[in-house]
Amino acid sequence: MTTQSLPLTVADPDCTPQIEAHAIGTEVAGAVAVTLKALAEPLRLRMLSFIATSPAGEACVCDLAALTDVSQPTVSHHLKVLRDVGVLASERRGTWVWYRITPGYKAAVSTLLESFAPAALEALVGPHELTGLEDVDAALDHLATDLAARHPDLGPGVVLGTVRESYTALARSATVSAHLLTLTERFARQRLADLTREADARPQVLFVCVANAGRSQLAAALVRRYAGDRVVVRSAGSTPAADVHPAVRPELAALGTTEGEAYPKPLTDDAVRAADVVITMGCGDVCPVLPSTRYEDWLVGDPALASPAGVAAIRDELDTRVRALLADLLPDLDLPTP
Known part of the structure; x- marks a missing residue:
């Protein structure tokens, strides 16, 4: 019985992907992932943007607690997470602790807030254009004008911002884009009612x-x-x-x-x-x-x-x-x- 040998496949050296030359290293990827995980929390991103845009380049725990309207222990927990991964540095002065972005992360934080964040928001809304509407912005502006008349105690800018934020938030998970405007109106009405809630x-x-x-x-x-x-x-x-x-x-x-x-x-x-x-x-x-x-x-x-x-x-x-x-x-x- 004769055994026929299968031909060997020789990879073309010009087509062989140079994986190690182009991919980020395993250890580096792990370290970066830890930092990204720490940043992947809305409250921490708000705190980071506050510190980054502060005229002095730093912020006190008391300022951040007022910004987020949460308890000081909650603020301290989130700040500790960012400090543990090296994004923030802290310094105690008297009875308060002040936080600033570490020098090595300043350029990265600037890119995150000024380039990545706007691109992410645009990408979230972009795939969900409203079917049958030629101009989504015009539809949202019209809705905001109608709701502003019902909430004269709120400024038009607040109402418009709430309407646009509501649309963006719902668009993240929407599968039937034709219903987005109707859902946006309901959601925005609810949010405006919460914003203007009086003693009840x-x-x-x-x-x-x-x-x-x-x-x-x-x-x-x-x-x-x-x-x-x-x-x-x-x-x-x-x-x-x-x-x-x-x-x-x-x-x-x-x-x-x-x-x-x-x-x-x-x-x-x-x-x-x-x-x-x-x-x-x-x-x-x-x-x-x-x-x-x-x-x-x-x-x-x-x-x-x-x-x-x-x-x-x-x-x-x-x-x-x-x-x-x-x-x-x-x-x-x-x-x-x-």
Whole structure:
């Protein structure tokens, strides 16, 4: 029996990729990734931009706490993360600690804030042009003008900024661009209402989960069912999905929530500031910690991949927790028997 040898394939030296010559080294990539991970947090980026644009090139913890409207321990935690990776340096003067960007990172931070950030925002909005609209900017300007007339206590610039930010935030996860303007109007109305909230006897509750497509939507729907307009309820996601989970839609419909009311929304500082109670469900430490705000963390399963029986069990668990919450917030509320 004769064995035929297979021909050897000889790589063309001119076509062989010079991987080691062009790719970043493994150790360097690891070190850079650690720094990028530290920067990948909205609150830290805001602090970094404040320090970078400060006339003195530095900022005190007290200034940053006022900027972010969160507690000083929360500010100190985020600053420590940036200091540990070498982006910031600190110096204690009396009772306060001052922070500045380390010399080696000044050019990198400038590039991040002046070039990368605008490019990232443009890329997020660019792929989501509104179908049927020739000029998105004109549509947003018209919406802002209409909303500004309803909020004379806010400047037109604030309203326009809120409308544009709302559009950009929703566009990040939008899959049906034709509905973006309608969703932007609803989201902007909610945010403007939060910005102008006056003293109100009604408690305001904010439910936050990861996708705002299941648990937080169900919890908000249960509050609306039992409390009606006696409680102002919001829901949001740390990383909002493109749509509500299909398995959750029938449950929301049974609770009287329409598709127009249930759409994933990103978490905003406005919603947190307006809330009396913030309830998180599996989204980690994403909410700014504000004084005089009550926080709870509910360990509830995610209905995203649950069976119909599993979704029903999650709904029942939320129902029990919502009843207990409302009994505390509204002792005189007549809750129906489970």
